[in-house]
Amino acid sequence: MKKNILIVPGDGIGQEVTAVGKKVLDKIAEKYGHEFTYDEALIGHAAIEATGNPLPDESLEKMKQSDAVLFGAVGHPKYDNDPSAKVRPEQGLLKMRKELGLYANLRPIKLFDELLGASSIKPEILKGADILFFRELTGDIYFGEKGRKDNGDTAFDIAQYSRFEVERIARKAFEAAMTRGKKLCSVDKANVIETSRLWREVVQQVAKEYPEVTVEHQFVDATAMLLIKDPKRFDVVVTANLFGDILTDEASQIAGSMGMLASASIGDGTGVYEPIHGSAHDITGKGVANPMASVLSAALLLDISFGLKQESEDVINAVDQVLKAGFRTGDIADSSTPKDKILGTDAIGEEIL
Ligand code: NAI
Ligand code: MG
Numbered sequence: 001m002k003k004n005i006l007i008v009p010g011d012g013i014g015q016e017v018t019a020v021g022k023k024v025l026d027k028i029a030e031k032y033g034h035e036f037t038y039d040e041a042l043i044g045h046a047a048i049e050a051t052g053n054p055l056p057d058e059s060l061e062k063m064k065q066s067d068a069v070l071f072g073a074v075g076h077p078k079y080d081n082d083p084s085a086k087v088r089p090e091q092g093l094l095k096m097r098k099e100l101g102l103y104a105n106l107r108p109i110k111l112f113d114e115l116l117g118a119s120s121i122k123p124e125i126l127k128g129a130d131i132l133f134f135r136e137l138t139g140d141i142y143f144g145e146k147g148r149k150d151n152g153d154t155a156f157d158i159a160q161y162s163r164f165e166v167e168r169i170a171r172k173a174f175e176a177a178m179t180r181g182k183k184l185c186s187v188d189k190a191n192v193i194e195t196s197r198l199w200r201e202v203v204q205q206v207a208k209e210y211p212e213v214t215v216e217h218q219f220v221d222a223t224a225m226l227l228i229k230d231p232k233r234f235d236v237v238v239t240a241n242l243f244g245d246i247l248t249d250e251a252s253q254i255a256g257s258m259g260m261l262a263s264a265s266i267g268d269g270t271g272v273y274e275p276i277h278g279s280a281h282d283i284t285g286k287g288v289a290n291p292m293a294s295v296l297s298a299a300l301l302l303d304i305s306f307g308l309k310q311e312s313e314d315v316i317n318a319v320d321q322v323l324k325a326g327f328r329t330g331d332i333a334d335s336s337t338p339k340d341k342i343l344g345t346d347a348i349g350e351e352i353l
Helices: 013-032 044-051 057-065 089-099 163-179 194-207 220-229 241-251 292-305 309-324 345-352
Strands: 002-010 035-040 068-073 104-110 130-136 146-149 154-157 183-188 214-219 236-239 262-266 271-275
Touching (some): 002 044, 013 292, 104 163, 163 183, 163 194, 183 194, 220 236, 236 241, 292 309, 292 345
Parallel strands (some): 002 068, 068 271
Antiparallel strands (some): 146 154
């Protein structure tokens, strides 16, 4: 198979982990006789430094032209401490999602058995947890009008969803539910938020097309509690952009670490595959970032964008083998991990290869 993959490392540990993800794709190409060619593009702080624009047209064009994008993360401490900065790395990320029509963000939350002890949640609560989140990615409060009034003393962000936007993400989630446990939980806050009321109404409507799927509607606050109390009760979960952002960071603790969680952003055009974590300034440049989220994102890329199921499983198995052999990065090590088994980003990448 001949494919053209765009590598977009972005900022901070995005650079470090995406390099490992790319090597894994390379290894798969070599092993299975595929021809993957690569190009690179700038986004985020790196792009602002080079061009003044967090998503230069050239990068966007390359994304549109490629068969799939392996993305890292964006962010720089400079902006975190200066909320008034007008040009910001996240603008590049949001624009990429909008321009590529990436309305569905899939976040599989799967715990590798070897990491049962790495989570702060009790193993008996976790064992067997396997959730697939569908986070809506191009609407909600992130993309609505925002601003200040009253001389800057009042701020507002408008949350907005159209029927069409809810329908298409709901449909993706129902389709996935049909291939899994035929169980779907739709998360909203329909008791108080109007966009949530539309959300619930539309999900109920789409549900009629999938009579085999058992649907549950849940308020986001209760979901936050139940995710930790009883993660096994969830199978496919569909929710709005903001709720999904927060709930999946929370759910990362089911998988042991943010460094383990991959995601696929899909929609109208090129798919983008990325860890759910950010640029992690606190560990940038130390060579300790866990690259598994990027490697598992590469596995999603092979499966979803290229339909290469076996290759994808091969990558997931490689991660599993490395964990079984006892190797850990710092974020997933526990008190029982021998010091010589704690590896840096590149070294654990070599084990996976
Ligand atoms: P973060 O996800 O970068 O880090 C949160 C915590 O998890 C940190 O303690 C970090 O060290 C740890 N962590 C994250 N990924 C890890 C990995 N692969 N291995 C080991 N440990 C890992 O979120 P934070 O610190 O809130 O934000 C840092 C920057 O990232 C900010 O500028 C933020 O705007 C940006 N960000 C970007 C995102 C993206 O590009 N998709 C998503 C979230 C945040
Ligand atoms: Mg987030």
